[in-house]
Amino acid sequence: MRRSEFLRAVxxxxxxxxxxxxxxxxxxxxxxxxxxxxLAAGVPPRDIWLALCAEMDVPENRRHGAGRLEPRKR
Known part of the structure; x- marks a missing residue:
């Protein structure tokens, strides 16, 4: 997960x-x-996302693949 994906997911x-x-x-x-x-300390955004989800009781099915943009259509 990239930083931009993390911020979009949040x-x-x-x-x-x-x-x-x-x-x-x-x-x-x-x-x-x-x-x-x-983030400033260099913790991977994915680890931060999962910690935030755990803290906020986000259901498991909404934790994976979050923040990704839909692929471009060709």
């Missing part, structure tokens, strides 16, 4: 709350860092 799953979740929510699985701090 906005899609939590519309209107992206900034607050990224900057204020402390994620226990990431040593008590926020998502923004974890």
């Amino acid at each position: 906005e899609h799953e939590f519309p209107g709350r992206t900034s607050a979740l990224l900057n204020d929510l402390v994620l226990s699985p990431l040593a008590g860092q926020t998502s923004t701090e974890a």
Whole structure:
């Protein structure tokens, strides 16, 4: 997962709350860092996404493939 996919996934799953979740929510699985701090520290976006999903009780079926754009049609 790329950083852009991570940010798209957060906005899609939590519309209107992206900034607050990224900057204020402390994620226990990431040593008590926020998502923004974890990104700055070099934690892979996929790990942050999964930690955020776990913290916010996002169902398993909405965690995988999130943030990806639809393939271009040829």
